Amino acid sequence: METPIPDAPPNAEQIEYWNGAVGLRWLTYNDWLDERTAAYGRAAFAAAAPRPGEAVLDIGCGAGATTFELARAVGRDGSATGIDISAPLLGRARERAAALGLAVEFLEADASRPPFAPQRFDLLFSRFGVMFFDDPVAAFAELRKTLKPGGRIAFACWQEPRLNDWYELPLTAIAHLVERAPVDTRQPGPFAFSDPGYTREVLTAAGFAQIELAPFATPFYLGRGATREAMADDAMEQVFRVGPVARLLEARGEELNAAARDAIRAALLQLADDDGLEVGGAIWVVTARAG
Incomplete structure (x- = not known):
């Protein structure tokens, strides 16, 4: 009789991804x-x-930039805690906190299974850190339990890909070279909450009320530099470091990669101007209250 293989823990793929x-x-x-x-x-x-005086949890805090802002806002009588699954990013966060002299707690843990006592926080906050849950309803339900009565949540998440040129432009530039898979907006990833109807469904099922989604758009400076060429070079660094293009071309040959680089750089150069290499960026600002 074969020994059954145990199920992977929740968010196992994301945990491996962000620690590798x-x-x-x-x-x-x-x-x-x-x-x-x-x-x-x-x-x-x-x-x-x-x-x-408030107690705040920063979900998917990364290297701590937003946690530090929260800590300054709540002051000495409040508390700011950052939670993330990435040990490398949390290491940087702790270094920065020490250098800034801020009393901030950083915890390496899965926010979908928050290891906190019930009703600990007044506010849950996240800048692009809540879109990677395997089971978002269960995750938000667990997070809601950590809120005090009347507590609130606020987070930023990307709107649909067509409104975010930082994502679309490089992929469009190489569409003649390689086919890309469609974005599944109900799977973990940057656009998991781009559909406002789905976001409302998830938060309602998780026990939240007074759910609001406010659109916000502002330029995303994909590249900066003293010249148009330097701006394009700066943008290319990001495009090929992380993101969809890097993953799409990872297993492709050298010739195709070179052609893709040329195509993307040409597209970027067309957008560069005196202010920088500016592309579109649009988010939802989502707010809700514990029901």
């Missing part, structure tokens, strides 16, 4: 990412409206 080579690559360009996504985080932060 990809997590290390994200670590190397974390400052770049924080700078490019800061405006979207500020929009969610404004909706969250953290107040002095």
Whole structure:
């Protein structure tokens, strides 16, 4: 009789993904990412409206940039905790917290199984950190339990791919070279909550109420530099470091990769101007209350 193979733990694939080579690559360009996504985080932060004395949980905190802002907002009488599954990113977060002199707790754990006592937090916050749950209803239901009565959640998530050129432009540029798979917006990934109807369904099923989705759009500066060529080079670094293009071309031959690089760089050069290489970026700012 064969020994049954145990089921993989929840979010096992994401945990492996963010603690392997990809997590290390994200670590190397974390400052770049924080700078490019800061405006979207500020929009969610404004909706969250953290107040002095509150206890806040930052979900998918990464290297801690948003956790530090939350800590400053809640002050010494409050508390800010960051949770993430990526050990490399949390290591950077702890280093930065020590350098800043901020009393912030960082916890390596799966936010879909939050290891906190019930009713610990006033606010749950996330900048692009809640779209990777295997079972989003179960995850949000568990997170809701950590909220105090009347507690709230606020997070930023990307709108559909066609409104986000940072994602679409490189893929469109190589469409004549390689076919891409369609985006499944109900699977873990950057666009998991791009459908507002689905997002409402998930949060309602998880026990949240007063659910609102506010659109927010602002340019995403994919590349910066002193010249158009330098801007394109900066953008190319990001495009091929992480994201859909890197994954799509990973197992392709050298010739196809070279052709893809030429096509993407040409598309990027067309967009570069004196202000930088600006592309479209659009998010939902989602807010809700514990039901």
